[in-house]
Amino acid sequence: MLKSKPMVFLLLLALLAPMPAVASAGSQAPFHAAVAQEGEAPIENLDRGDFGGGSNPQQNFNPFSPTVLSGATTWLFEPLMIINAYSCEVIPWLATEFAWPDPQTLQFTIREGVTWSDGTPFTAEDVVFTHKLGQAFPALDTDQAWDVLTDVVAEGNTVTFTFNTPAGAQFSNLVDNPILPKHIWEAQADPVTFLNEEPVSTGPFLVESFNPQQLVMVRNPDYWQAEKVQVQRLTYTKTEAGGQVAQLALGEGRYDWADQFQPGIEETYVAKDPEHNKYWFPAGGSVSLMMNHSKAPFNDPAFRQGIAYAFDRESMAQRAAFGYTGGSTQAFLTLPNQEIYLDPSIPDQGFLPHDPAKAIEILTAGGYVMDGDSLTKDGEPVNVTFSVPASFNDWVQAAELVREGLGEIGINVEIDSKDPDLVFDERKAGNFDMTFDAPGGGCNLWAGYNYALGGSDAPTPVDTPVDFNYIRFNSPETQALIDQLQGATDIEAQTPIAHQLQQMMMTQVPFIPLWYGPVWFEYRTENAEGWPSAENPYAHPGNPLVIITNLVPPAAA
Amino acid sequence: MIYFVRRFAVFLLTLWAAITLNFIIPRLQPGDPAERIVRRLNPNSRTVDPNQVEAVRKMLGLPDTNIFEQYLQYLQTLVRGEFGVSYSYFPFTVTHMIGQTLPWTLVLGAVTLFIGFVVGTLLGAWAAWRRNGPFDSVTTLGATFLGTLPSFWIALLLLYVCAFKWGWFPVGGGYSGDAQPGWNWAFISSAFEHSVLPAVSILLFAPIGWILGMRNNMVTILGDDYTRLAKAKGLSERRIALWYGARVAVLPNVAGLALAVGGILGGSVVIEQIFSYPGMGRLLFEALRDGDYPLMQTVFLFIIIGVLLADLVADFLYGVLDPRVRRGG
Numbered sequence: 001m002l003k004s005k006p007m008v009f010l011l012l013l014a015l016l017a018p019m020p021a022v023a024s025a026g027s028q029a030p031f032h033a034a035v036a037q038e039g040e041a042p043i044e045n046l047d048r049g050d051f052g053g054g055s056n057p058q059q060n061f062n063p064f065s066p067t068v069l070s071g072a073t074t075w076l077f078e079p080l081m082i083i084n085a086y087s088c089e090v091i092p093w094l095a096t097e098f099a100w101p102d103p104q105t106l107q108f109t110i111r112e113g114v115t116w117s118d119g120t121p122f123t124a125e126d127v128v129f130t131h132k133l134g135q136a137f138p139a140l141d142t143d144q145a146w147d148v149l150t151d152v153v154a155e156g157n158t159v160t161f162t163f164n165t166p167a168g169a170q171f172s173n174l175v176d177n178p179i180l181p182k183h184i185w186e187a188q189a190d191p192v193t194f195l196n197e198e199p200v201s202t203g204p205f206l207v208e209s210f211n212p213q214q215l216v217m218v219r220n221p222d223y224w225q226a227e228k229v230q231v232q233r234l235t236y237t238k239t240e241a242g243g244q245v246a247q248l249a250l251g252e253g254r255y256d257w258a259d260q261f262q263p264g265i266e267e268t269y270v271a272k273d274p275e276h277n278k279y280w281f282p283a284g285g286s287v288s289l290m291m292n293h294s295k296a297p298f299n300d301p302a303f304r305q306g307i308a309y310a311f312d313r314e315s316m317a318q319r320a321a322f323g324y325t326g327g328s329t330q331a332f333l334t335l336p337n338q339e340i341y342l343d344p345s346i347p348d349q350g351f352l353p354h355d356p357a358k359a360i361e362i363l364t365a366g367g368y369v370m371d372g373d374s375l376t377k378d379g380e381p382v383n384v385t386f387s388v389p390a391s392f393n394d395w396v397q398a399a400e401l402v403r404e405g406l407g408e409i410g411i412n413v414e415i416d417s418k419d420p421d422l423v424f425d426e427r428k429a430g431n432f433d434m435t436f437d438a439p440g441g442g443c444n445l446w447a448g449y450n451y452a453l454g455g456s457d458a459p460t461p462v463d464t465p466v467d468f469n470y471i472r473f474n475s476p477e478t479q480a481l482i483d484q485l486q487g488a489t490d491i492e493a494q495t496p497i498a499h500q501l502q503q504m505m506m507t508q509v510p511f512i513p514l515w516y517g518p519v520w521f522e523y524r525t526e527n528a529e530g531w532p533s534a535e536n537p538y539a540h541p542g543n544p545l546v547i548i549t550n551l552v553p554p555a556a557a
Numbered sequence: 558m559i560y561f562v563r564r565f566a567v568f569l570l571t572l573w574a575a576i577t578l579n580f581i582i583p584r585l586q587p588g589d590p591a592e593r594i595v596r597r598l599n600p601n602s603r604t605v606d607p608n609q610v611e612a613v614r615k616m617l618g619l620p621d622t623n624i625f626e627q628y629l630q631y632l633q634t635l636v637r638g639e640f641g642v643s644y645s646y647f648p649f650t651v652t653h654m655i656g657q658t659l660p661w662t663l664v665l666g667a668v669t670l671f672i673g674f675v676v677g678t679l680l681g682a683w684a685a686w687r688r689n690g691p692f693d694s695v696t697t698l699g700a701t702f703l704g705t706l707p708s709f710w711i712a713l714l715l716l717y718v719c720a721f722k723w724g725w726f727p728v729g730g731g732y733s734g735d736a737q738p739g740w741n742w743a744f745i746s747s748a749f750e751h752s753v754l755p756a757v758s759i760l761l762f763a764p765i766g767w768i769l770g771m772r773n774n775m776v777t778i779l780g781d782d783y784t785r786l787a788k789a790k791g792l793s794e795r796r797i798a799l800w801y802g803a804r805v806a807v808l809p810n811v812a813g814l815a816l817a818v819g820g821i822l823g824g825s826v827v828i829e830q831i832f833s834y835p836g837m838g839r840l841l842f843e844a845l846r847d848g849d850y851p852l853m854q855t856v857f858l859f860i861i862i863g864v865l866l867a868d869l870v871a872d873f874l875y876g877v878l879d880p881r882v883r884r885g886g
Contacts, residue, residue: 052598055839056657058649066594066613067646139616144608192616193648212835214734237734238833244713245729245833248721259601285604392603421588438603451604467607520601 041219041232042553043528046256049246051215051236059210061199063178064140064192071215071236074544076201077178080108080127085540086282086337086532088443093545094122094179094202095159100489103166106174110157114224116181118200124154129182131161131174139192143173166487168494169446204229204548213238228549231528250522253277258522259541265322269522276526280533282337282540283516285441285448286328287320287395289402290511294430294462294472297382302366304509308352309359310405317515320398325516327351331502332448332513334441337537340491341445343499346506356408363409375410383412387427387435389420395436398514402434428465430472438517445498446485453478453510473510529554561873568869575861580631583853584624590644590848591619597645597847617644631854640855645847651855654840659859661731662829662836666821669756673763674817678810680764681771682803686794688776697772700765712758712831719754726754729833755832767810774806815871819864822856 051071134141313327331350440448825838
């Protein structure tokens with residue numbers, strides 16, 4: 001038996017005694033508190049939720065950093081042009097015009113009259129400097145643009161990018177990059193770890209105050225289109241993005257503007273204040289059935305064409321996406337907004353019906369035999385394992401519908417739901433049968449095809465991890481089309497190639513788009529109006545700079 | 558002397574084993590830290606951009622040397638006291654992040670541990686002294702009942718009812734956004750206000766173990782011969798309860814306290830997550846989620862060293878105080 005004195009207890013307490021003082025979190029720079037005193041904009045403040053940087057955000061305004069306060073840098077650093085992610089139109093921003101003199105040369109005309117927040121004029125040199133950062137520091141080249149880029153030069157107010165290959169598809173990546181002030185960043189020895197604690201920027205808002213719980217952005221009165229910005233302040237409050245606290249707070253009407261998943265949005269949000277609480281969930285990328293082409297029966301086009309008719313896509317959208325979006329087209333486009341790219345000769349815009357009889361017909365013609373209740377090939381029943389990340393509840397629900405749909409045509413599916421990292425690792429290595437993924441959805445059609453099928457002229461061997469074309473689709477013709485699409489610089493050149501790729505999607509069925517994943521966007525009309533909506537889809541929720549320049553006070557709307 | 562040398566050798570051996578396991582276990586997780594970080598940066602997107610993953614991988618400088626070289630490097634950096642740069646909080650160092658979060662967890666954990674220990678021990682002693690009376694029944698049954706409830710559920714309930722429904726307390730966070738962290742009244746009062754619900758959630762459960770442990774020890778002791786002797790000598794009831802019963806019965810609880818001190822960090826994960834408390838438990842949770850090996854290893858190392866040191870100190874003290882332990886080994 002242990003025997004001791006209460007002294008043990010006292011000594012242990014003494015161990016605790018040198019408790020450090022309460023955290024002093026981050027030095028507080030004065031920022032721009034005094035900037036906007038006179039002439040305040042009519043919308044006093046909009047409340048928002050999380051602002052990035054993890055649960056212990058640090059003062060970091062380096063837009064390349066994974067712990068950047070993205071709630072701030074969204075408003076600080078602007079791109080050359082904005083691609084309206086809904087309509088796919090190009091909106092001039094820090095550049096006023098662009099041209100492709102040839103498919104390997106891209107030129108921008110830089111906007112004049114823009115100044116950095118410290119008064120320095122914004123010039124073409126800033127654009128060149130920003131893009132060359134990715135060359136000098138590969139860790140900052142988030143698009144791997146320097147794989148194809150050979151040089152960037154400024155001449156007057158023109159910036160010219162030259163590529164080593166026709167590079168039309170690089171356009172959206174290039175225009176997207178936030179432009180940084182050369183005169184600040186060139187003095188930094190290591191821009192990768194630079195914290196940029198007192199940012200110099202061109203954007204519509206400046207940092208007013210920051211502590212780890214709250215970030216306040218204040219209107220930049222010297223913004224180059226300041227007359228369009230009618231919001232004086234944006235106040236972000238730290239919550240875990242998408243966590244329960246954020247969901248409750250949204251329901252309480254504490255956010256004027258949010259982009260989070262909300263379960264039962266009609267009851268938990270809209271019903272609390274039907275007059276002001278609104279949402280719009282446009283369609284994003286297609287959640288698709290991905291099949292491993294390195295093994296039978298998935299390497300058989302007849303099998304893939306057949307099972308494409310086995311699914312009730314609307315039920316899937318209903319169950320997995322709460323009916324916010326619908327089933328998606330086999331043509332691998334986000335419809336209706338990307339209809340300009342659609343081949344009009346494809347029947348029903350490529351929307352395939354749920355038709356088990358037709359599925360069995362195609363399968364039978366392809367050499368499969370219905371033996372009683374089960375589908376067989378060469379006397380062997382077809383069994384499939386479906387891997388799904390266990391924490392993606394909507395996907396787990398939809399996997400059940402995949403099982404039912406394939407069950408109807410005699411294919412036995414075993415659902416294997418497990419840790420997401422296991423699913424992703426097996427996917428990369430090519431050790432899976434079927435799984436879900438959500439490729440595409442953006443305006444850059446090439447990026448969608450390249451992610452899903454890029455490298456299909458020489459698929460990566462199984463057990464060698466790969467990110468692109470992990471389904472190991474083998475089709476040199478498809479790869480040739482993808483390469484052509486990469487080079488095409490305008491919609492006239494892109495459309496015919498896109499049509500051929502859509503035909504390939506319909507006949508080869510390398511993967512099966514099932515339903516559109518919704519893009520989350522909630523807004524309140526109490527303090528501001530002019531939000532994009534299903535009725536007025538002038539911008540995508542992912543275009544905040546476009547939205548902010550369209551917001552007006554409620555009375556004026 | 559041999560006793561102390563032997564205890565110290567055991568301490569070193571355990572420490573080495575723990576440090577090695579600390580290196581191996583996180584690396585058994587599947588997945589790629591760079592990919593997880595990109596996923597976290599795009600929370601609404603189910604696909605990751607492989608180009609962005611590649612850039613983040615270069616940024617973090619993820620090692621491509623073999624696992625044994627990594628292990629040797631790990632040992633070297635530990636000896637030098639360098640814990641490296643955090644993956645999930647790049648470019649901040651692990652030490653910087655722990656310095657920011659440790660005080661929150663230590664203050665919350667130590668205060669609640671101390672209160673829980675004192676309250677639990679006193680209640681247990683009182684229940685044992687008045688054993689089988691109404692107070693004993695209520696305390697023992699109440700503690701047993703509370704112990705069966707899931708603590709995270711109670712915490713969620715408190716958060717929902719007291720913070721959301723009634724608005725008595727702030728909803729999560731360590732302090733309000735208006736307060737500037739530092740030694741000023743606005744900040745300290747705000748931090749206190751924010752700590753009430755997490756503290757209550759811990760305190761509802763903290764005394765249970767101490768109550769039951771104390772009561773059971775003391776009931777046994779009060780039946781011992783020497784207690785009866787004390788009664789026979791005609792000592793006062795209070796004196797017998799405190800100096801013959803409680804004083805001896807508290808010793809196993811004190812040993813338990815040593816382990817509980819080391820457990821403060823580990824036990825804070827759930828509560829800090831629920832209340833979005835800016836402490837080290839939440840940091841550990843994020844490190845696990847993002848595959849942040851440097852941060853994970855360091856937090857675990859702190860926990861391990863905390864427990865082992867507390868244990869070693871307790872061992873040494875017993876050695877000093879009880880000659881039988883020293884001789885018997």
